[in-house]
Amino acid sequence: MGPLVPDIISNEFNYLIALIMGVGFGFALEQAGFSSTRKLVGLFYGYDFTVLKVFFTAGVTAMIGVLLLSHLGLLNISLVFVNPMFVKSAIIGGLIMGAGFIIGGFCPGTSAAAAAVGKVDAMAFIGGSVLGILGFTEGYPLLEELYTASNMGPVVISDFFGISRLLFAVILTLVAIFAFIFTSKIQEKITGKAGEWSGSRFRKMAMFAVIPVVIIVLIALTPSRDEFVMKRLEKKVATGECQPKMIDADKLAFELINNYYSYNIIDVRSAAEYDSFHIATAINIPLENLANPEYRSFINQRIKTNIFYGASVDDAKRACLLARFHGNANGLALIETADEFKALFYDVEPLGDEPTRKQLTVNLFREQAARKMLEIEASVSSLSKPVEKKPRVVQGGCS
Amino acid sequence: MNPYLAGVLLGFVLLTTIYITGRGLGASGAMKSVAVTAVKAVAPEHYESSAFYQDYAAEHPDGTMKSWLVFEVLGVLIGAFISGVLSDRVGFKLEKGPGVRNATRIGAAVLGGALFGFGSQLGRGCTSGSALSGMAVMSLGGIVTMLAIFGSAYALAWFFRKLWINS
Known part of the structure; x- marks a missing residue:
C-alpha cells in the first residue's frame, strides 16, 4: 500500500498532508518542552536529558513502525527515501551544526516551535539560519567539491555492517534504553533529584521498555504477509x-x-x-x-x-x-x-x-x-506496460 | 508532557509521514526556500545568473516557496502555538543562561543559527530531516550526521558554558 503519494494521494493534496503533519510535529515538539532553549542545551551540561529521551524514543518508535508496516505488507520499504551518504559533507556539516546547537541553543525544527510561542531568541536563531543558508548558497561554487565528495549513495546502516534490519533495530533499542537509564543517573547526581529510573519506578519503566523489544521479536518470529500468502x-x-x-x-x-x-x-x-x-x-x-x-x-x-x-x-x-x-x-x-x-x-x-x-x-x-x-x-509494442518504480527525491527532507 | 510520551507521539507523526509520503520530516529545507525566495526578490539578476539558484528553480517548478517543507513548517508553527496555548506557555520571552546579557544571547542565537543553517546545507539536512528521519529509515548518512552533531556539541559545551550555566 504505502507510500500513498503519488499513487493514492496526489502530489497537490500532498501539500495539505504537509501542513497536517507539520501541526503534529510542532505540537509534539512543543509538548516535549523543546520550545525552551535551556531545556535543549541541558543535554550538554547534564541537568536535563529531555532531548535525548524524546529524540531516541521518537526515532525508535518510527523505526519499529516502519519495520512493522513493511512486515504486514502495508509499506513498500524499497520506495521509502533514504538520505544518501556523502561521507565528508555529512561529518563536516554535522560538526558545524553541533557548534551552532551549543552556541545558538536551538536546531531548525525546535526554533520554529519556539518562535511560534513567542521566544525572541528563537526568532533571532531563524534569522541567523537564513543568513547561514545564504552563506552556503552564495559560496556554493567554492563548496561544491566538498559537498559532492565521497558519495556512497543511499546506504542503509544494517547493510553497511552486514547485519539484518531487525538485529540493528534490537541493538538501537537496547542502546536507547541503556542511554535512558545511564543519563537519568547522571541527572540525579547533578540535580540531586531522583530520576524516573530510580527505586520503585524502575519496574514500571522497564515494563514499557520491554514493549519495543517484544514487537521486534514478534516481527522476527512470525512470517511476513508475503511469506504467509506464498x-x-x-x-x-x-x-x-x-x-x-x-x-x-x-x-x-x-x-x-x-x-x-x-x-x-x-x-x-x-x-x-x-x-x-x-x-x-x-x-x-x-x-x-x-x-x-x-x-x-x-x-x-x-x-x-x-x-x-x-x-x-x-x-x-x-x-x-x-x-x-x-x-x-x-x-x-x-x-x-x-x-x-x-x-x-x-x-x-x-x-x-x-x-x-x-x-x-x-x-x-x-x-x-x-x-x-x-x-x-x-x-503492439506501444501497449501499456508496468512502470518501474523508484523512490522519489523531489520533495521533503532537508534538501 | 512526559518526555517518553512526547517521543512516542513524535515517532507516530514521523511514521505517518513516512507511510503517506515515503519521506520523513524536515525543517531547514523550509528556511532554504525562504533564503532562495529572498535572493530572487532582492537581486533578481544575480538569481538568474547563478547556477545554484537556477538548479533550485528547476527542482521547484511551481515557485520557490511551493515546497513540501514550507507547508510542513507552517504546520509546525500552528501546532506549536496550539500546544503553547494549551500548556499556557505563549508570550514574548527571551530565554538565556544566568547572568547573560540580552544582546549576548541574541548575538549568540544569530551566530548559532547561521552555523546551523550553513551546516544543514552542507550535511544535507538538520536534526529533523537527517538525524531523526534518518534513524527511522536506518540511513547511514543520517546516523553519521546525528553522531557528528551531538559529538561536536558535547565537545564544545565546555567552551561555551558561560552562555548557559553558572560556573
Missing part, C-alpha cells in the same frame, strides 16, 4: 486441491496470432531475462513483485485472460495462483518454460530424414506462427 499457496499446490488451468505452447501461439487482444501474457521472470527474450505481447512482472498492489490493475483486466509463464512451470503455476488469490480467477499457466517456448518456435531443430506428415504440419505451423508473432509484437 506458504498457503504452496500448501494448496502440494495437496493438489488447487491446480491452475494449463495451456501449451502451440495453443498459445495459435491464440496469439488469431486473438492476441483477448490475452494478457505475463512474464514472471526477472527484467534482464525478459529483455533477452519474451513471448510476443508479454509484459514483465517479476514473481516476487506480483503481489504488489501497484500491479493489481495489470493482472485484473476483465476482458483479458491472463497467461503466465516463467523460468519453470512451477513459477508459472505459482503466479497463476497468486493472481487468483488477488481476485483474477480465470488465469492460465503455460506448460512450457520461456526457454522451451523459444526453442520450439525460434530455434527450430531440423527434422529427421523422413519426417512424418504430422511433424511437417507442426513444423510449418510453428514457422508461420513465429513470423506472425514477431509482427504482432512489433505492432
Whole structure:
C-alpha cells in the first residue's frame, strides 16, 4: 500500500498532508518542552536529558513502525527515501551544526516551535539560519567539491555492517534504553533529584521498555504477509486441491496470432531475462513483485485472460495462483518454460530424414506462427506496460 | 508532557509521514526556500545568473516557496502555538543562561543559527530531516550526521558554558 503519494494521494493534496503533519510535529515538539532553549542545551551540561529521551524514543518508535508496516505488507520499504551518504559533507556539516546547537541553543525544527510561542531568541536563531543558508548558497561554487565528495549513495546502516534490519533495530533499542537509564543517573547526581529510573519506578519503566523489544521479536518470529500468502499457496499446490488451468505452447501461439487482444501474457521472470527474450505481447512482472498492489490493475483486466509463464512451470503455476488469490480467477499457466517456448518456435531443430506428415504440419505451423508473432509484437509494442518504480527525491527532507 | 510520551507521539507523526509520503520530516529545507525566495526578490539578476539558484528553480517548478517543507513548517508553527496555548506557555520571552546579557544571547542565537543553517546545507539536512528521519529509515548518512552533531556539541559545551550555566 504505502507510500500513498503519488499513487493514492496526489502530489497537490500532498501539500495539505504537509501542513497536517507539520501541526503534529510542532505540537509534539512543543509538548516535549523543546520550545525552551535551556531545556535543549541541558543535554550538554547534564541537568536535563529531555532531548535525548524524546529524540531516541521518537526515532525508535518510527523505526519499529516502519519495520512493522513493511512486515504486514502495508509499506513498500524499497520506495521509502533514504538520505544518501556523502561521507565528508555529512561529518563536516554535522560538526558545524553541533557548534551552532551549543552556541545558538536551538536546531531548525525546535526554533520554529519556539518562535511560534513567542521566544525572541528563537526568532533571532531563524534569522541567523537564513543568513547561514545564504552563506552556503552564495559560496556554493567554492563548496561544491566538498559537498559532492565521497558519495556512497543511499546506504542503509544494517547493510553497511552486514547485519539484518531487525538485529540493528534490537541493538538501537537496547542502546536507547541503556542511554535512558545511564543519563537519568547522571541527572540525579547533578540535580540531586531522583530520576524516573530510580527505586520503585524502575519496574514500571522497564515494563514499557520491554514493549519495543517484544514487537521486534514478534516481527522476527512470525512470517511476513508475503511469506504467509506464498506458504498457503504452496500448501494448496502440494495437496493438489488447487491446480491452475494449463495451456501449451502451440495453443498459445495459435491464440496469439488469431486473438492476441483477448490475452494478457505475463512474464514472471526477472527484467534482464525478459529483455533477452519474451513471448510476443508479454509484459514483465517479476514473481516476487506480483503481489504488489501497484500491479493489481495489470493482472485484473476483465476482458483479458491472463497467461503466465516463467523460468519453470512451477513459477508459472505459482503466479497463476497468486493472481487468483488477488481476485483474477480465470488465469492460465503455460506448460512450457520461456526457454522451451523459444526453442520450439525460434530455434527450430531440423527434422529427421523422413519426417512424418504430422511433424511437417507442426513444423510449418510453428514457422508461420513465429513470423506472425514477431509482427504482432512489433505492432503492439506501444501497449501499456508496468512502470518501474523508484523512490522519489523531489520533495521533503532537508534538501 | 512526559518526555517518553512526547517521543512516542513524535515517532507516530514521523511514521505517518513516512507511510503517506515515503519521506520523513524536515525543517531547514523550509528556511532554504525562504533564503532562495529572498535572493530572487532582492537581486533578481544575480538569481538568474547563478547556477545554484537556477538548479533550485528547476527542482521547484511551481515557485520557490511551493515546497513540501514550507507547508510542513507552517504546520509546525500552528501546532506549536496550539500546544503553547494549551500548556499556557505563549508570550514574548527571551530565554538565556544566568547572568547573560540580552544582546549576548541574541548575538549568540544569530551566530548559532547561521552555523546551523550553513551546516544543514552542507550535511544535507538538520536534526529533523537527517538525524531523526534518518534513524527511522536506518540511513547511514543520517546516523553519521546525528553522531557528528551531538559529538561536536558535547565537545564544545565546555567552551561555551558561560552562555548557559553558572560556573
